[in-house]
Amino acid sequence: MIKLPHYIQVSDMLEFSRLVCAFERVPRTSFSFDLEGQHVISVQMDVLKEKPVIYFTPTEKIGHYLSYGFKGGKEDSEIVNTITNPTYLYSPIVRVKSLPSSLKPETNKELEVTYxxxxxxxxxxxxxxxxxxxxxxxxxxxxxxxxxxxxxxxxxxxxxxxxxxxxxxxxxxxxxxxxxxxxxxxxxxxxxxxxxxxxxxxxxxxxxxxxxxxxxxx
Structure with missing residues (x-):
């Protein structure tokens, strides 16, 4: 039986950028695709009872990398096509044309497994x-x-x-x-x-x- 993933939305793109880049020895790879009518960028962070736990945020911009760093003492993040700033971290974005059925969101509202x-x-x-x-x-x-x-x-x-x-x-x-x-x-x-x-x-x-x-x- 296929274990369908759970998708959990973070507050905004800056939160997502911090998740995949900040303090990581190597920034995590992000995946972009269409999810329930909106374009999103996502990353899997856990597996709960064999079900992937995936965090995401909607985005309208398309590019090859998600950049993250500090500018003027504040966090800065943007989707870009090239790696140009050596002080920034870059999460590569893998574009998925369409999700297979095994990665479609779990729709069962009666959750059998929780933290x-x-x-x-x-x-x-x-x-x-x-x-x-x-x-x-x-x-x-x-x-x-x-x-x-x-x-x-x-x-x-x-x-x-x-x-x-x-x-x-x-x-x-x-x-x-x-x-x-x-x-x-x-x-x-x-x-x-x-x-x-x-x-x-x-x-x-x-x-x-x-x-x-x-x-x-x-």
Whole structure:
């Protein structure tokens, strides 16, 4: 039986660019195609019970690469045809003419498989899950559950786990800055920041979703 993928929309193109490029040793390859009447760019980030979990955002622009970097201290992203800026990262875009039936979206609204929520005490506990992954740290995903903002990471604690978890903290307000800065040496709480230029710190990228994550059982 074919395991159809789940498609989850991120907030906008900048969020998607950060997802596939920021902190990656090699930027992830993006795929563009038509999905339910709109042109999108996408990347697979997980497999949940043999079903691909794919993140996407709509785009009207077509090109060969998705560029990402910083200009004037702010994130900058654009779909381009050539690699011209050596300080930027570039995700190659593979254009798919038409999706095979095995990559069509899952339409069953009765989800059999979801991530189990695992609430953590604080942001310090959340960043500790990144220990050992500093060279290519995992992304944190953020979305509103209607009353609180959830920020967390999807993970298994070992490969034999039958259950996948969304390890998260709850915030009273939306995180408006795209990175979480932390250090194990200064004793300070992790802080949300706009840039990653301050030396002596580690950083995690935050990816905001357009809506609540449909695979998190809340």
């Amino acid at each position: 189990e929520p695992l609430e953590l005490e604080d942001l310090t506990s959340l960043v500790k899950l990144s220990y050992g992954f500093e060279e290519s740290p995992f992304p944190l995903f953020a979305f509103s559950n209607g009353t609180k903002w959830m920020v967390g990471v999807f993970m298994n604690f070992n490969e034999s786990d039958e259950v996948s978890y969304f390890c998260h903290v709850k915030l009273d307000s939306e995180p408006t800055k795209p990175f979480l800065k932390y250090s194990s040496k200064d004793g300070l709480e992790p802080a949300f920041v706009n840039t990653v230029s301050e030396h002596g710190y580690s950083y995690l990228k935050i990816i905001k979703l357009k809506d609540k994550h449909p695979l998190v059982k809340l």
